Amino acid sequence: MKVSILGASGQLGTALQLCAPPHTHIRAYTHQQLDISDREQLTAITPCDVVINASAYTAVDQAESNIPAAVAVNTIGPALLAEHCETIGARLLHISTDYVFGPEQPQRPLKPEDPTGLPATVYGRSKLAGELTLRGRPEVTTIRTAWVYSxxxxxxxxxxxxxxxxxxxxxxxxxxxxxxxxxGNPTYVVDLARALWDLVAEENSAELLHLVGSxxxxxxxxxxxxxxxxxxxxxxxxxxxxxxxxxxxxxxxxxVLASSRALPExxxxxxxxxxxxx
Ligand SMILES: NC(=O)c1ccc[n+]([C@@H]2O[C@H](COP(=O)([O-])OP(=O)(O)OC[C@H]3O[C@@H](n4cnc5c(N)ncnc54)[C@H](OP(=O)(O)O)[C@@H]3O)[C@@H](O)[C@H]2O)c1
Missing domain, CATH: 3.90.25.10 (UDP-galactose 4-epimerase, domain 1)
Incomplete structure (x- = not known):
């Protein structure tokens, strides 16, 4: 199995490499090596089975005053990456966030199919717009997670x-x-990474999933x-x-998200x- 990882020096990108199953051929791209918002640079990703997008503009407070940066990485980048994945015939696992939900939510674990409403932050809106650019693409699975710690x-x-x-x-x-x-649901990055590797091993998966700690x-x-x-x-x-x-x-x-798979407590x-x- 050949797997490419974007955002390789981030929290999740690093954990994915630490938890990779044996016999997985990984090509890991840091931000320095590959900017997801640059169509040309994306062509460096050569044919593989699965691409995992762990890259994101995650500075939630800074995003409020730097909308173009958040949109470039969280909205435009995933759209360009999905196009490239289609070209090279790779499945794409794209990581999103609980922040796509707006402030008015029922006080119960939120399911993937629940309406998000309008997110209250630039980060949340840029990530939701990123999700929407991927909708209807059969080769893409979007996975929302939350409160990730390492x-x-x-x-x-x-x-x-x-x-x-x-x-x-x-x-x-x-x-x-x-x-x-x-x-929210505190989520150990290792448990998230392992659940993502389980998804990689599957032939295909649902369009939208939640993966958070129990x-x-x-x-x-x-x-x-x-x-x-x-x-x-x-x-x-x-x-x-x-x-x-x-x-x-x-x-x-x-x-609080309803996890699509049971992760450790x-x-x-x-x-x-x-x-x-x-
Ligand atoms: N951390 C959380 O609590 C949390 C909660 C919910 C969802 N998520 C989602 O989980 C995913 C992984 O998050 P994380 O915690 O691993 O975040 P992280 O540690 O901030 O890692 C994000 C990585 O993306 C890279 N990056 C930024 N701009 C890029 C660009 N233009 N092109 C390519 N790479 C770029 C960053 O590199 P530089 O640092 O060098 O710029 C960094 O290595 C993200 O999709 C995030 O939205 C995280």
Missing amino acids: GNLLPDHRDFLSTMIRLATGDPAQEITVVDDQY GQATWCELAREIFQAIGADPQRVRPISTAEYPTAAPRPAWS WRNGVFRAVTGTL
Whole structure:
């Protein structure tokens, strides 16, 4: 099986390479090697069985003031990539996000077929537009995920887990406040990568899937679990409201997804991520 990976130095792109099944021939393209928004550069991807698009403009707050950059990578790029995949006869697995859902959502796990409404952020709208450019293409599967963390598996990558580990091992007198009124599915990047490799092994898959860790949590609950896992006192984390932690891009209060496949429970993932194990 020949598989090409875009966004190869990102959190998911790296985990995909670490978890690759034996006898998989991987061609991994970093942003430096290949810009997804450049049609010419995409021709570097030679015929293969599957292309996984793990590249994205993921700076959610910066996207609010840099719309062209977000659109180029999250909307135009996937459309150009899908055209190229059709040319070389490859299946495309494209990664999307819970942020495609707008703010007015029912308080139940959201299914792939649920209407998204209008996303509240530039990042969410650029990713939703990217999804829409791929609709109706039989060779493409779009996979939405959420709250992806890697912790000590990828120490150079700054994610929520590594931030919390740093705070938990720092000054014990420092007050740590974390938002407790936003709900989502913490997803260990290794579990996501493994589920994606399962999809690669299948002949074909549904047009739109959700892949997230089992169970739901608030950011504060996740932070306390991280503290617990590394032997720090979880009560050092004080819950606050979204209103007390303003961000340039508004965060969804409810983005719990119904996973199309059962991934390990999020607390299990936290335990492995703090020790950096697969
Ligand atoms: N992280 C999360 O919590 C989360 C949640 C929901 C969905 N997702 C989705 O999951 C996927 C993987 O996310 P991630 O956490 O692995 O993000 P990430 O760590 O930010 O990785 C994204 C990668 O894309 C690369 N990239 C940016 N612009 C590019 C371009 N023009 N051409 C080619 N590559 C480019 C980046 O390279 P540079 O850094 O060198 O620019 C980076 O290596 C994305 O589709 C994201 O939207 C992530």
